[in-house]
Amino acid sequence: MDFEILKGQIENAAKKAFLEMYEKHGTEGICSFALYSDEGAMTVCPATNTLEMLETVDEDDILYYKYEPAEWAYEMEGAHHEFEEICTRLRAALDENEEDDQWFGDFQAQLYSTCIEVLEKLKDENFFTQITGKDIFVTFTVSDYEFQNEDLEKIIIRLNDNEYKNEYLEWMATWH
Template sequence: MDFDILKRQIETAARNAFLEMYEKHGAENIYSFALYSDEGAMTVCPSSNTVATLQNIDEDDAVYYKYEPAEWTYEMEGADDEFNNICTQLREELERNEDHDEWFNEFQATLYSTCIEVLEKLKNENFFKNITGKDIFLIFTVSDYEFEKKDLKDIIIRLNDNEYKGEYLEWMDTWGN
C-alpha cells in the first residue's frame, strides 16, 4: 500500500467530513474533530461533537463525553463515500497480507501515525480555525484499544495548542485513581 496516496486520501476525506459537519451542524457549535481506527487497522472514520450536545450531559460524566469520540453525536458521519473507499482499500490490503504477522504490526503503526499526521497538518494549516473561527479539540483514537498513557499524552500535546489540551491532560491524571 502506498501510504503517501492513502495519506492524501485521508486528508481530503477529513477536510470534506469536517466541512460537511460544519455546514450541517455549525449552528450547534462544533468544538471537536477526530479520526479513529480499529485495532485490526481495517477502518478510518471521522467523528465530531458540538457544545449543544454537551448541555444535556450529567456533570459527573461531562469530561468523558466531551473527549471520547465514540460517544460523540456525529460519529462516523461526513464524507461517507470517501471514508468507505479508504476502508475498502485497507481491508483489501489486509486480506492480501493476512498471513504476515510482522507485516501487520508495521501496517497498523503506519496507518495510525498517518492519521495523526493528517490531523496535525490540518491543525498547522489552521484548517479548523479558519472555518469555525476558533480552536477545536483534535484527537486520534482506536476503538477497543488503549494507547500507552505516554503515547496518548503525546498525541494530545501534538494535536492541541489550546485550552482543551490542559483540560484533557488534567483528566488523564485522574485515570486509575
C-alpha cells in the same frame, strides 16, 4: 500500500467530512473532530462533537463525553464515500497479507501514524480554526483499543495547542 497516497486520501476525506459537518451542524457549536480506526486497521472514520450535545450530559461525566469520540454526537458522518473508499483499500491490503503478523504490526502502526500526521497537518494549517472561528479539540483514537497513557498524552499534545490540551492532561492525571 502507498501510505503517501493514502495520507492524501485521508486528508481530503477529513477536510470534506469536517466541512460537511460544519455545514449541517455548525449552529450546534462544533467543538471537536477526530479520526479513528479499529484494532484490526480496517477502517478510518471521522467523528465530530458539539457544544449542544455536551449540554445534555451530566456534569459528573462531562469530561468523558467531551473527550471520548465514541460518545460524540456524530460518528461516521461526513465524506461517507471517501472514507468508504479508504476502508476498502485498507481491507484489500489486509486480505493480501493476512498471514503475515510482522507485516500487520507495521501496517497498523503506519496507518495510525498517518492519521495523526493528517490531523496535525490540518491543525498546523489552522484548517479547523478558519472554519469555526475558534479552537476545537482534535484527536485520534482506536475503537476497542487503549493507547498507553504516555502515547495518548503525546497525541493530545501534538494535536492541540489550546485550552483543550491542558484540560485533557489534567483529566488524565485523575485516571489513577
